[in-house]
Amino acid sequence: MAKGRTKFALLFAACLWSQPGAYVATDLPFVYEPSKTSRKYLLEAVGSGVALFDHDGDGRLDIYMVNGAAIRDPMPKGGVPDKSDPRFWNRLYRNTESGRFEDVTERVGLRGTHYGMGAAAADFDNDGDTDLYVTGYRANQLFRNEGGKFTDITAQAGVAGGGWSTGAAWIDADNDGKLDLAVARYMEWDFEPDEWCGVRKEGYRSYCHPDRFKPATYFLYRNLGGGKFADHSASSGFGKAPGKGMGIAVADYDLDGKVDIAVANDAAPQQLFHNEGGMRFTEVAFDNNVAYDDDGRVFSGMGIEFADYDNDGRPDLLVNALALQCFALYRNKPGEFEYVSAHAGITTPTRNHSGWGMRIADLDNDGLPDIVVAQSHVMDNIELTQPSVKYKEPLLLLRNDGKRFVDDTRSAGPAVSQPRAGRGAAFGDLDNDGVIDMVVSAQQEHAVVLRRAPSSTQHWLLVKLEGTAGNRDGIGARVRIAAGGRQQFRTVSTAGSYLSSNDVRAHFGLGATKIIDELEVEWPSGKRQKITGVAVDRILTLREP
Numbered sequence: 001m002a003k004g005r006t007k008f009a010l011l012f013a014a015c016l017w018s019q020p021g022a023y024v025a026t027d028l029p030f031v032y033e034p035s036k037t038s039r040k041y042l043l044e045a046v047g048s049g050v051a052l053f054d055h056d057g058d059g060r061l062d063i064y065m066v067n068g069a070a071i072r073d074p075m076p077k078g079g080v081p082d083k084s085d086p087r088f089w090n091r092l093y094r095n096t097e098s099g100r101f102e103d104v105t106e107r108v109g110l111r112g113t114h115y116g117m118g119a120a121a122a123d124f125d126n127d128g129d130t131d132l133y134v135t136g137y138r139a140n141q142l143f144r145n146e147g148g149k150f151t152d153i154t155a156q157a158g159v160a161g162g163g164w165s166t167g168a169a170w171i172d173a174d175n176d177g178k179l180d181l182a183v184a185r186y187m188e189w190d191f192e193p194d195e196w197c198g199v200r201k202e203g204y205r206s207y208c209h210p211d212r213f214k215p216a217t218y219f220l221y222r223n224l225g226g227g228k229f230a231d232h233s234a235s236s237g238f239g240k241a242p243g244k245g246m247g248i249a250v251a252d253y254d255l256d257g258k259v260d261i262a263v264a265n266d267a268a269p270q271q272l273f274h275n276e277g278g279m280r281f282t283e284v285a286f287d288n289n290v291a292y293d294d295d296g297r298v299f300s301g302m303g304i305e306f307a308d309y310d311n312d313g314r315p316d317l318l319v320n321a322l323a324l325q326c327f328a329l330y331r332n333k334p335g336e337f338e339y340v341s342a343h344a345g346i347t348t349p350t351r352n353h354s355g356w357g358m359r360i361a362d363l364d365n366d367g368l369p370d371i372v373v374a375q376s377h378v379m380d381n382i383e384l385t386q387p388s389v390k391y392k393e394p395l396l397l398l399r400n401d402g403k404r405f406v407d408d409t410r411s412a413g414p415a416v417s418q419p420r421a422g423r424g425a426a427f428g429d430l431d432n433d434g435v436i437d438m439v440v441s442a443q444q445e446h447a448v449v450l451r452r453a454p455s456s457t458q459h460w461l462l463v464k465l466e467g468t469a470g471n472r473d474g475i476g477a478r479v480r481i482a483a484g485g486r487q488q489f490r491t492v493s494t495a496g497s498y499l500s501s502n503d504v505r506a507h508f509g510l511g512a513t514k515i516i517d518e519l520e521v522e523w524p525s526g527k528r529q530k531i532t533g534v535a536v537d538r539i540l541t542l543r544e545p
Contacts, residue, residue, distance in 0.1 A: 021364065022413025027446040028101065030065040030091045032423065034443055035081070036380075037073035038205070039194055043081075043115065043137055043164075044071070045207045045378050046186075046246075046302075047356065047423025049499030050439050050447070052430070053121035053130045055108065056148040060095040061428050061503055063439050065447055066116035066134060067091070075191040081115040081137065090116055090134065095430060101449075109150045114139050118424070118499030122170035124179045124223060126472040133181060135165035135499070140183065144227065157229050159221050164189055167248035167304075169495035171259050172476050172524050173236070174279045178223035179471045182238065184245030184263050185216035199385070206379055210267040210300075215242035218263070222279060232279055241283040244268040249306035249496040251315035252478065253288075253332055257526065259476045259491075262290075264301030264319050264498075270328075272317075290317055290330045294339040299325040300354075300378075303425075303498035307360040308332075308489045309369045309400065313480070315491060320355025323377055323389045327355055345404035346371075353393055354378065357425025357498040361436045365458035365509030367486055368400035370408075374422030374440045374498070392419035395440070395450075412452075420445055428503025434460035434537060436507060459510040459536040465492055468544040469525040476524040479506045481534075484513035510536055 034044040048066040055062045069081035069088045083089065089111035093101040105111050114136035124131050129145035140161045143150040154160050164186045173180040187210060198206030220238040221229035233239025238261070247264040254260070258275035265271060269291040273281040285291035293299055300322040309316050314332035321327055327350040330337040341347045350373075358373040375393035382389050394417040399408035409417055421443035430437040430451065438450040454460075461481070465474025477492040490506040510516070516534035523529065523544050534540065 021411060021452060023415045023450045023452045025415035025418070026449045028063070028065070028093060028449060029103070030093075030447045031445060032065070032067060032441050032443060032447065033088050034068045035071040035088070036444070037071055039074050040197065040205050040207050041071060041075065041191060042189055042207050045380075047443055048116050048441060049118040049424035049497070049501070050357070050426035050441050051119035051121045051132065051501035052426045052428040052439065052503050053132070053494070053501065055092065055130060055145065056094065057129065060432065061430050062095050063093040063101060064110065064119055064121070064132065065091045065093070065441060066119050066424070066499070067112070069115040074194060077192055079191065083113055083115070099431070108148060109152070110143060112136070112141060114141065117166050118168055119501050120168040120170055120181075121494055121501040122179055122475060122504070123472045124170060124181070125227060126178070128472065133159070133168050135161070135168050135183060137164050138162065140165050153227055157227055158231065159229050161219050163216055165219070166246050167263070167495075167499050169248045169250050169261065169493070170475055171250045171261065172471050173220065173259070173275065174222070174277075175258065175470075175524055177467070177470050177525065178225060179473070179475060180223050181221040181229065182248060182250075182261055183219040183221075184243070184248045185218055186246065186266070187213040187216050187244050189213050203381060204384055206381065210244050215244050215268060217242045218245060220281075236279050237281045237283070238273055241271060241273070243271050245271070246302045247304035247496070247498045249304045250476070250493050251306040251491040252476070253306070253315050255314070262304055262306050262317055264304035266300045266302060267298055269298055270301050270319055289337045289339065293326065293328055294341070299328065302356050303358040303373065305358055305360045305496050307369065307491070307496070309360050309371075311368075311486060311488050313487065313489050318358070318360060318371065320350070320358055320373055322354045323352050326350050345406060346398070349396065349398060349407040352389065353396060355396070356423045357440065357500055359425070359427040359497060359502065361427055361507065362509030363397070363436055364399070365434065365455065365460045365511065367484065367488065367509050367511045367513070368402055370400045371398040371405060372396065372427075372438065374425040376421040376423065376443070380421070380443070390419065392421050394419055395422065415450055420448070424498050424500045426497060426500040426502050429462060429505070429507065432539060434462065457512060459513055461508045461510065461516060461534065461536055462539040463506040463508070463519070464539060464541045465521065466541060466543045467523065467525070469527065470523050470544060473504050474523065474544070475504070478522040480520045481508055481516050482518040483510055483516040505539070
């Protein structure tokens with residue numbers, strides 16, 4: 001690889017917005033390489049994820065981009081994707097004090113060895129350094145952070161998995177203070193048999209539909225401490241409900257003190273795993289009205305979000321879909337979920353679009369969580385057979401006006417409305433200014449960083465937790481604030497979106513409110529911590545008492 005690229009340092013563009021509230025896009029040097037072939041191997045189509053985490057403990061989020069590997073055309077029987085070419089390496093970009101992103105991949109040891117899929121960041125060993133789990137086709141990797149440099153401990157830890165792993169989530173499944181690891185898999189797929197799907201005509205061959213393949217079981221690894229995990233996939237029940245899993249998210253939907261798991265499924269019923277305690281899970285999506293859409297049909301779930309969009313204290317569920325379906329928003333009501341896509345204004349702006357990475361977050365700091373989605377059809381030749389459906393699509397930004405979601409994509413500026421083949425997306429505050437930024441990976445295009453300027457009239461708070469009795473990151477904790485006559489709730493987690501890992505800090509937009517009346521944390525250990533009169537526009541670090 002060229003010397004200039006290996007030492008590339010990216011300087012953010014000057015903050016020149018063409019209109020108030022518009023985003024500015026800055027390209028990263030990273031290009032996702034799916035290794036496209038004439039055979040239309042399904043592996044090429046789905047794309048990979050992004051992770052935002054502070055790898056060196058300097059207080060700034062760094063960017064990790066997961067990449068594919070070289071596939072031969074055709075792939076010989078028993079062939080393995082090759083990641084030796086630097087074009088296919090995963091990349092870590094360090095967020096420097098001067099506002100640049102510097103490629104430090106080789107220096108820290110994170111280039112990866114497999115056809116990459118997703119990433120999940122968290123401090124699994126409670127030593128104060130954020131570690132990284134990377135999923136992939138045929139094997140996964142666990143990298144332990146040792147003071148800013150990473151060591152592959154996959155074999156020692158026993159978490160290599162196998163098959164086609166996709167989304168992963170760190171979760172303290174048994175509330176013992178150590179983070180366990182939940183891993184979704186897509187399906188039972190291999191390069192053989194080499195099927196032809198679609199019209200037998202030059203240029204019309206398509207990626208085979210998921211219906212042609214068997215679902216796969218999932219993994220759940222219990223953290224034993226000392227860098228070792230035990231496979232509890234079958235005994236926990238999490239590995240006994242096969243699916244065609246993509247994105248994965250966690251939250252305590254029934255507020256019983258135990259964190260549950262939701263998995264987005266492609267062309268299969270969506271899944272919700274209820275945490276029964278004692279490292280046991282039961283799949284309850286059908287009973288809770290979140291397995292299908294409002295007409296009882298399956299849809300192609302890729303990205304997923306488990307968050308409270310209406311500030312009522314109960315985590316809701318959002319799953320996106322392919323064009324000509326609709327994104328599914330399930331409102332969490334006492335005792336059940338209700339499909340509310342049409343009522344909430346989701347149906348019309350999503351009907352002709354295909355979603356991947358996404359987030360429910362307060363993008364404008366008005367105290368109302370919004371929705372943002374990276375979009376693109378899975379078929380790169382879809383316009384040959386369905387001219388009304390586009391392969392490359394703009395991001396979708398749905399603003400929460402307090403009653404419904406309103407399509408606000410155009411007012412977000414040309415950086416958001418530019419068509420791209422979006423896939424993984426991660427969300428967090430890259431420059432610690434209180435505004436949620438986005439990093440989007442795209443098929444055979446430069447990854448893009450999207451930011452917009454903070455408003456002097458819209459206040460905010462970022463809450464960073466440090467667990468003592470529980471896990472160090474406070475993952476699974478529930479943070480509540482009361483301010484300006486409104487309550488807001490966040491579950492601390494890095495999971496969600498599509499194969500990606502988000503800022504672990506809990507972000508709150510506050511509008512014109514200049515003081516938080518009350519802030520309460522329910523820690524995974526069961527402890528409760530409450531403080532009052534909290535100042536705004538800052539990063540607040542809270543240590544578990």
